[in-house]
Amino acid sequence: MSIKDRIKEMTPNQINKIILDNLEIYSNEWGNSSAIHNKNNDYSFFERFVRTKKRILEIGSGVGFSTLKLIQMGHHVVSIEDNPFCLEKTFEKVSSASYKIEKVVRGSLNVNNTSYSVIYSKVQNELKDNNLLIEGNVIDDNELLEWLRSLEKFDAVVCWLIATHPISEIRYGYQDFQQNIYKTELLTKLLKDSSDYLDLNGYFHIVERTHYPRSEEEKELLINSYLKIVDLSKFEILDCEFRKMVGGDFQGGVRLEITNISGNDPGKIEHAFISLLLRKVITD
Numbered sequence: 001m002s003i004k005d006r007i008k009e010m011t012p013n014q015i016n017k018i019i020l021d022n023l024e025i026y027s028n029e030w031g032n033s034s035a036i037h038n039k040n041n042d043y044s045f046f047e048r049f050v051r052t053k054k055r056i057l058e059i060g061s062g063v064g065f066s067t068l069k070l071i072q073m074g075h076h077v078v079s080i081e082d083n084p085f086c087l088e089k090t091f092e093k094v095s096s097a098s099y100k101i102e103k104v105v106r107g108s109l110n111v112n113n114t115s116y117s118v119i120y121s122k123v124q125n126e127l128k129d130n131n132l133l134i135e136g137n138v139i140d141d142n143e144l145l146e147w148l149r150s151l152e153k154f155d156a157v158v159c160w161l162i163a164t165h166p167i168s169e170i171r172y173g174y175q176d177f178q179q180n181i182y183k184t185e186l187l188t189k190l191l192k193d194s195s196d197y198l199d200l201n202g203y204f205h206i207v208e209r210t211h212y213p214r215s216e217e218e219k220e221l222l223i224n225s226y227l228k229i230v231d232l233s234k235f236e237i238l239d240c241e242f243r244k245m246v247g248g249d250f251q252g253g254v255r256l257e258i259t260n261i262s263g264n265d266p267g268k269i270e271h272a273f274i275s276l277l278l279r280k281v282i283t284d
């Protein structure tokens with residue numbers, strides 16, 4: 001039975017529990033996947049693209065390997081995370097490495113028998129030289145978006161490996177939830193609204209999962225599938241690179257959903273990261 005049908009028969013308490021359980025499972029699975037990326041120095045590879053940029057807005061901290069890497073490398077970070085379990089794990093990871101980060105918890109679940117939403121309180125934190133980890137959602141959290149607009153613009157936005165927990169299916173009302181559709185919608189929105197928080201000449205760095213191209217033609221096709229969402233009158237492409245992924249799909253990790261344009265059996269493709277570095281050339 002699908003999750004949508006299951007919640008129709010449940011009490012609000014049971015729905016709350018099932019949502020929290022799913023959020024926690026996702027944070028554990030992502031913890032396993034990202035520990036492998038961290039061991040393989042993938043976060044060092046990602047960070048190098050924004051090395052020259054001081055003030056960074058991170059979309060999705062996950063369990064904190066990416067946030068910690070950015071802070072360790074001397075960036076000043078504001079990180080937005082939607083999943084409260086991921087938020088807590090990030091806070092613990094950064095704090096136990098003896099770096100300072102302020103955690104802002106703002107969400108409360110609002111459930112009914114067909115969907116759920118999260119009600120967020122106002123963000124009132126001041127931003128000076130402090131790193132901030134904020135519970136929030138860059139899609140539908142208007143309080144957060146208003147607060148972001150009130151700040152001095154960032155030097156870079158990083159959107160590394162964005163994805164969400166499968167329970168999002170009932171949050172956003174998808175018929176048939178697919179990570180690829182979710183990610184494309186999220187990135188499209190962020191790029192469209194980027195003048196609200198990204199400075200002129202600022203970098204927008206996207207890292208996604210894909211498969212390793214085996215020919216120049218396949219490479220072009222993969223790059224173009226991402227560039228479709230970029231308004232090239234507002235951004236210039238500075239760099240695009242592929243890096244083979246160690247780990248990929250494994251039991252206990254987050255399921256990898258990638259667009260396979262190779263025509264090969266999914267079991268035979270080599271997983272990879274695609275890094276796309278954009279520079280903001282026009283602000284609205």
Ligand SMILES: C[S@@+](CC[C@H](N)C(=O)[O-])C[C@H]1O[C@@H](n2cnc3c(N)ncnc32)[C@H](O)[C@@H]1O
Nearest residue numbers: 060061062066081082083086137138160161163
């Ligand atoms: C796969 S993890 C990647 C985390 C981190 N960037 C990294 O590279 O390790 C993606 C994170 O983005 C968060 N996320 C997804 N959609 C979001 C949204 N709309 N607003 C804020 N965070 C979101 C998820 O909860 C998840 O923790």
